[in-house]
Amino acid sequence: MNKVIIDVKNLVKNYDDFKAVQGLSFEVYENEIFGLLGPNGAGKTTTLEIIETLRQKTSGEVTVDGFSIDKDASAIKRIIGVQLQAAGYYPNLNLVELLELFSGLYGVMVNPMEMLEKVNLQEKAKAKYKALSGGQKQRFSIATTLINSPKIIFLDEPTTGLDPQARRNLWDLITQIRDNGTTVVITTHYMDEAEQLCDRVAFVERGQIIALDTPDQLIDNLIANGFERKKEVKKANLEDVFINLTGKEWREN
Numbered sequence: 537m538n539k540v541i542i543d544v545k546n547l548v549k550n551y552d553d554f555k556a557v558q559g560l561s562f563e564v565y566e567n568e569i570f571g572l573l574g575p576n577g578a579g580k581t582t583t584l585e586i587i588e589t590l591r592q593k594t595s596g597e598v599t600v601d602g603f604s605i606d607k608d609a610s611a612i613k614r615i616i617g618v619q620l621q622a623a624g625y626y627p628n629l630n631l632v633e634l635l636e637l638f639s640g641l642y643g644v645m646v647n648p649m650e651m652l653e654k655v656n657l658q659e660k661a662k663a664k665y666k667a668l669s670g671g672q673k674q675r676f677s678i679a680t681t682l683i684n685s686p687k688i689i690f691l692d693e694p695t696t697g698l699d700p701q702a703r704r705n706l707w708d709l710i711t712q713i714r715d716n717g718t719t720v721v722i723t724t725h726y727m728d729e730a731e732q733l734c735d736r737v738a739f740v741e742r743g744q745i746i747a748l749d750t751p752d753q754l755i756d757n758l759i760a761n762g763f764e765r766k767k768e769v770k771k772a773n774l775e776d777v778f779i780n781l782t783g784k785e786w787r788e789n
């Protein structure tokens with residue numbers, strides 16, 4: 537039996553007259569990578585921020601590891617890791633100093649070099665955040681989500697704007713984090729990413745969930761309904777050609 541770690545029931549969020557989230561219900565299981573997929577403005581970020589206790593809901597019930605967002609927000613904050621927006625990083629501190637600062641804020645002791653090793657940034661220990669490439673910035677911000685050894689991390693479009701190598705390397709990193717026992721909730725609008733990375737996905741459209749299952753099952757259901765692609769699918773795609781030609785090692789250093 538899968539243990540439910542996040543339980544969202546009939547979640548509603550209105551911004552004045554605008555209904556951004558319209559009665560969402562879903563469960564996230566412990567130790568899975570759960571994807572919220574959908575177009576811009578579908579309500580993914582709003583939903584995440586409510587679960588993270590950073591935004592007020594209009595109505596509905598949300599529990600995280602048994603804690604209610606209404607009554608136990610501080611308990612929830614202790615067991616989750618949230619990616620900060622880039623603007624949150626002090627520009628003149630290097631990565632080690634930033635990790636020391638964050639661990640002080642969380643009130644936990646971490647070894648900055650160990651944290652950097654987890655995301656393969658040990659060689660950038662003395663670099664300032666602003667001097668990192670896009671992929672390195674994402675990896676660093678994932679490292680900051682791990683400082684308090686959270687049970688769940690939330691990643692909001694972690695690979696947007698990255699090149700194919702950086703994206704695939706980030707997928708490996710996120711999979712590793714899951715394999716080490718952390719539940720991962722991710723938003724994305726890249727379908728290939730969701731298919732490769734997520735154990736289960738929910739499609740969100742106009743503030744509602746229109747499908748939820750494993751990527752495999754969603755695809756099988758579509759095929760069972762008679763769907764056929766117009767062109768025969770090749771066993772590789774252009775991105776595979778590119779990766780094959782250029783290698784898959786970390787390239788942004």
Ligand SMILES: Nc1ncnc2c1ncn2[C@@H]1O[C@H](COP(=O)(O)OP(=O)(O)OP(=O)(O)O)[C@@H](O)[C@H]1O
Binds near residue numbers: 574575582
């Ligand atoms: N603070 C706010 N005030 C008013 N409307 C808001 C606010 N925040 C979000 N919205 C609106 O709510 C809707 C859902 O936004 P949200 O950011 O949750 O979508 P999203 O699915 O995360 O989109 P994206 O993929 O673009 O990040 C959008 O139409 C947005 O304009």
